[in-house]
Amino acid sequence: MHQTGSRWLRYGAGLVAVAALAGLGSGAAVAVPTPTVQIKDFMYGPAVLQVPVGTAVTWINRDEEPHTVTSTTGAFASGGLVNGETFGQRFTRPGTYQYACALHPQMRATVIVK
């Protein structure tokens, strides 16, 4: 009896949790995958990425040429990323973060954090 009661409590808690999540808003996913910027053909894609505060962004280099993800204000720097290497940065403050590649300065992109 006691066990059944606990099980019920767990199920009940689960039901309550689902109900709460359902109230988040239309289309709101429970788990948001880390947005990823693809570095390919000497370009960052997307060139402008908009994310909510607290998001961790991942960059992955798909070129055989190394690239970097270097903030123009010194806020973050990936070091050299060879083919297949990734870099992650969590954005904890709102703002517009411009960055470029230290090897190929004509490669430029932005992360907008709201």
Add this chain to the structure above:
Amino acid sequence: MDRMDRRGFLECMAWAGTGVVWTAAGGVLSSRLVTEAAAQTEPAAFSFVQISDTHVGFKGQANPDAAVTLRQVVERVNAMPTPPAFVLHTGDQTHGQKAGAFDTVAEILKSVRTERTFYVPGEHDVFLDGGTEYLSRYGKGTVGGRGWQSFDYKGTHFIGLVNVLKYKGEGMGALGEEQLDWLGKDVGPLSASTPIVVFAHVPLWAVYPAWGWTTEDAARALAALRRFGSVTVLNGHIHQVLRKVEGSVTFHTAMSTAFPQPAPGSAPAPGPMKIPESQARGMIGLTDVTVRPVGGELAIVDSTLG
């Protein structure tokens, strides 16, 4: 075969294994097939080798290991009947400046059969730290430890320039005020008949600005060299052989020892060509230069690994 017309050029190129020699005398390009013996008949003549863009650490479709092809290039140099007087490395030693990569390059080049090797940096040598590591290794003996330098060899004046430390927003090479001032003072006392050889990573002429294949203030350097009767500019960076003659100045870019890059504008971006290794071997290699001080003639021979 002193003058070359288009048909003659194509016939010459068919002799692929021998190597085509381009010589500049008084600004007129001529070509003839060369054998090693030619370099040895004149006592004042000497030869040197240019290698470039060794990109050790690179692993890609065109080459599974850039260190292997670099070793093969070193073997080619060591197989020359007359060792080169010295070797010039025109930059991009490593691919990603990963830990140990600079050491690997130094280790491989230690076995080159030559008196000395001179270096100028490429952007891959300095992008992580603004040149700190590169200059700590190769700044000794350069002007103020900044990487540029000049030396004389058998009457020819060699100038190594750095055009990747003032890299501009458009990705262009740049020399900067301080180096340009030094250059003017360095060549000032020389007589106009002194043969000049300039070596630097990024091309000193506008090969393809859209890809950063140019040096924004090169015109000022070339102005300082205009009065000289024989100027040869040896560059790298673009991983293919291109040549241009402008008055008494001959420009030449070397192949990489690691992988080729596409012809200007022929691909979306200038990265490594994605071609089979066997094809890439015919597009990587080294450059051998023979200098005949009398007449200020230089014979430039590019040869591939495959």
